[in-house]
Structure formats: structure tokens, C-alpha cells
Amino acid sequence: MSTTVLTLQSSNPTDVSSACSTYSLTTLQFEALHARSAAAKATAYCPYSRFRVGASILTEDGAFIDGANVENAAYPVGTCAERVAFGKAVTEGHKKFKAVGVATDISPPASPCGMCRQFIREFCELQTPIFMFDKDGAFVVMKLEQLLPVSFGPEALPPPSFLPA
Numbered sequence: 158m159s160t161t162v163l164t165l166q167s168s169n170p171t172d173v174s175s176a177c178s179t180y181s182l183t184t185l186q187f188e189a190l191h192a193r194s195a196a197a198k199a200t201a202y203c204p205y206s207r208f209r210v211g212a213s214i215l216t217e218d219g220a221f222i223d224g225a226n227v228e229n230a231a232y233p234v235g236t237c238a239e240r241v242a243f244g245k246a247v248t249e250g251h252k253k254f255k256a257v258g259v260a261t262d263i264s265p266p267a268s269p270c271g272m273c274r275q276f277i278r279e280f281c282e283l284q285t286p287i288f289m290f291d292k293d294g295a296f297v298v299m300k301l302e303q304l305l306p307v308s309f310g311p312e313a314l315p316p317p318s319f320l321p322a
């Protein structure tokens with residue numbers, strides 16, 4: 158099965174305004190997601206892969222929370238940019254999110270790994286847009302549901318009041 162991926166340009170006002178109207182974002186919010194996720198790459202700790210990833214999350218109340226990948230000498234212990242950013246956002250008290258931006262130094266843009274898709278699934282609606290920016294400002298945007306179809310989420314579990322004491 159193949160999925161058509163549409164690559165857009167952040168320097169093209171038509172591409173930006175059509176993405177913004179599809180996902181109910183302002184142009185300023187889009188530009189901030191782009192600039193902040195790209196800037197967050199500079200905070201990555203990635204001496205092993207040298208693959209910098211920056212993430213920025215737009216909260217429902219208009220705040221931006223940024224993160225970057227943090228690697229470890231014990232390789233599997235490292236954490237992706239998206240999970241660093243969501244960990245910060247959630248522990249700072251944010252509960253609802255409007256959009257996610259992820260930036261890398263490659264082209265075409267990288268997409269969140271499977272573990273990050275599931276991590277995002279915990280906190281975001283399936284319609285939440287994930288903006289993926291490449292090194293030159295090209296971007297791909299997909300809903301979480303497109304990146305993680307037929308997903309498992311919190312609503313599948315019985316509410317805590319159903320659990321035995």
C-alpha cells in the first residue's frame with residue numbers, strides 16, 4: 158500500500174495559507190512552529206548519531222513548548238525530540254494541544270518514529286496536525302490519525318474507577 162505525501166513550501170504563501178486553513182492555525186502560529194522546531198535542533202544532545210531533531214508543540218492556549226533529542230552512551234536509553242517536548246509540556250501542566258512541529262537537517266523531511274507517534278497519541282486528538290520540516294523549509298503535514306492509523310489510546314482502557322481497589 159502506498160500513501161501519497163504532499164510536500165509543501167514554507168516560503169510559498171499559498172502552501173502556508175492552505176495548510177493553516179485546513180488545520181485552523183494562524184500564519185504566525187505556523188511560522189512559530191517552523192522557527193521554534195528548527196531552532197530547537199541547536200539544543201539537541203546527539204553526539205552518537207549527530208542527527209539533530211527539534212520539536213515544538215503549540216498548546217491549546219497558544220503557548221509553545223520546545224524540545225530536542227537527548228542521546229545516551231547506552232544507545233537505547235536516548236530520547237527523541239518529540240517525547241522530550243511532550244514530557245516538558247505535560248509536566249508544565251499543559252493538557253490540550255493544537256499542533257506539533259518537528260524539524261531535522263535532512264530532505265525530504267523526517268517523520269516521527271513509531272514510539273513518538275504512540276507517545277503523541279496519548280495527549281493529542283487524532284485530527285492534530287504534525288508538521289514535518291526539512292532543512293530547507295519544505296514541509297509535509299499529516300494528521301496524527303494518518304501517521305498512526307487504527308491506534309490504541311487511553312479511551313480503550315477502562316476508567317480508573319473500574320479497577321479493583
Ligand code: THU
Nearest residue numbers: 206208210226237238268269270
Ligand atoms: N529521533 C528523534 O528525535 N525523533 C524521531 O522521531 C526520530 C529519531 C532522534 C533519535 C536519535 O537521537 C536520532 O534522532 C537518530 O535516530
